Amino acid sequence: MKRWQCVVCGFVYDEAVGMPEEGIAAGTKWEDIPENWCCPDCGVAKSDFEMAEA
Amino acid sequence: MEPVVIVGSGLAGYQSAKEIRRLDSNVPLLLVSMDSGNFYSKPMLSNAFSSGKNPDSLVIKTAAQMADELDAKVRTDARVDAVFPNDHEISIGAERLHYSKLVLALGADPLRLHADALSVNDLSGYAKFREALEGKRRVAIIGAGLVGCEFADDLARAGFEVDVFDIASQPLGRLVTPECGKWMENAMKSIAWHWGAKISKIEKGSILLEDGSAFQTDIVLSAVGLKPRIGLAQDAGMECARGILVSRQLETSARDVYAIGDCMEVEGQVLPFVMPIMHASRILAQNVLGKRESLVYPAMPVVVKTPSCPAVVSPPKPGSIGAWHTEADTDGVKSVFLGEDGKTLGFALCGKAVSEKNLLAKELPAVLS
Numbered sequence: 001m002k003r004w005q006c007v008v009c010g011f012v013y014d015e016a017v018g019m020p021e022e023g024i025a026a027g028t029k030w031e032d033i034p035e036n037w038c039c040p041d042c043g044v045a046k047s048d049f050e051m052a053e054a
Numbered sequence: 055m056e057p058v059v060i061v062g063s064g065l066a067g068y069q070s071a072k073e074i075r076r077l078d079s080n081v082p083l084l085l086v087s088m089d090s091g092n093f094y095s096k097p098m099l100s101n102a103f104s105s106g107k108n109p110d111s112l113v114i115k116t117a118a119q120m121a122d123e124l125d126a127k128v129r130t131d132a133r134v135d136a137v138f139p140n141d142h143e144i145s146i147g148a149e150r151l152h153y154s155k156l157v158l159a160l161g162a163d164p165l166r167l168h169a170d171a172l173s174v175n176d177l178s179g180y181a182k183f184r185e186a187l188e189g190k191r192r193v194a195i196i197g198a199g200l201v202g203c204e205f206a207d208d209l210a211r212a213g214f215e216v217d218v219f220d221i222a223s224q225p226l227g228r229l230v231t232p233e234c235g236k237w238m239e240n241a242m243k244s245i246a247w248h249w250g251a252k253i254s255k256i257e258k259g260s261i262l263l264e265d266g267s268a269f270q271t272d273i274v275l276s277a278v279g280l281k282p283r284i285g286l287a288q289d290a291g292m293e294c295a296r297g298i299l300v301s302r303q304l305e306t307s308a309r310d311v312y313a314i315g316d317c318m319e320v321e322g323q324v325l326p327f328v329m330p331i332m333h334a335s336r337i338l339a340q341n342v343l344g345k346r347e348s349l350v351y352p353a354m355p356v357v358v359k360t361p362s363c364p365a366v367v368s369p370p371k372p373g374s375i376g377a378w379h380t381e382a383d384t385d386g387v388k389s390v391f392l393g394e395d396g397k398t399l400g401f402a403l404c405g406k407a408v409s410e411k412n413l414l415a416k417e418l419p420a421v422l423s
């Protein structure tokens with residue numbers, strides 16, 4: 001399971017945790033999140049996320 | 055073909071460039087930066103300590119990498135001195151440059167009430183602050199707004215002794231209810247809060263209040279607000295109020311000149327946050343390339359980056375009629391501002407209640423519809 005960080009605001013998407021409140025189940029891989037998804041904190045598009053340092 | 059020129063290399067400048075390039079792979083782009091032009095996340099400055107970042111590791115991409123990625127020219131350490139809208143030109147020193155369209159992404163300056171206080175408004179300011187903190191223990195922060203609270207929590211978590219001073223009587227006085235404020239104050243318990251504090255003087259190592267009390271400190275950080283940078287636009291005759299005035303198409307009063315980000319004011323609103331930039335940059339890019347789209351802002355709750363006490367705020371529009379309704383327990387506080395018709399117009403959530411953000415945000419009216 002990987003972690004991804006929004007390069008703009010620092011929000012972290014943790015694949016292990018998912019985002020149940022947005023309908024994204026725990027364990028959902030990054031590549032399975034829809035392309036039109038945006039960072040819930042700042043609105044940055046999925047393409048502007050980067051892999052977070054472990 | 056004359057380039058589209060973007061003045062400013064903060065998020066607003068780079069995001070505009072990115073959106074323009076997404077739509078048009080040919081138009082020449084020139085970005086002019088008064089600093090190194092490196093891309094970094096400004097919201098992360100107030101969280102860098104506890105996330106183990108230093109000024110160098112905050113750089114996400116260098117100006118050269120950005121230029122490469124955007125297929126743009128990025129001119130660094132260059133200050134635009136004037137805009138000549140009638141000639142479609144800007145000047146940098148003695149040099150004049152032509153533009154086809156001009157985007158002002160100038161940002162804002164921190165308000166400075168006390169000459170001896172540091173402020174952190176960009177990466178180089180942050181580097182200076184970090185240097186000043188070396189070997190020090192006590193930090194005083196003036197201002198308990200978003201930035202003040204975020205820095206206070208970050209520094210307290212890093213082991214500094216933090217004093218926060220504000221003329222208000224609670225954290226985030228303009229954004230949250232007293233119940234939320236109280237909860238946040240308690241959650242950040244290692245911080246010494248000083249309310250109703252009118253500062254008369256800051257001298258080396260001490261803060262003097264009007265009531266005669268004095269506090270010793272090593273460093274003073276000022277976080278009392280922002281002032282949009284409007285000078286360049288004003289000097290060129292563009293209409294300005296608090297910020298550079300733009301239409302819903304993001305056009306200033308000068309032909310072919312646009313403004314975006316913390317320097318811009320649209321329909322009476324200056325919103326120095328990330329999310330408005332994301333929405334505005336998509337509209338701006340289309341209009342710079344010849345379309346005529348109008349800016350729409352949905353509700354845009356702001357996440358307060360204070361890990362010790364998670365909080366989300368979405369204040370009602372100034373002048374809204376209604377009342378706050380608050381539910382509080384030991385796990386958190388949920389305050390919702392309901393209009394006379396019972397509709398949700400704003401909210402402030404802290405602690406566990408932040409999990410209700412998405413649901414509540416859906417009920418909010420658009421900021422600009």
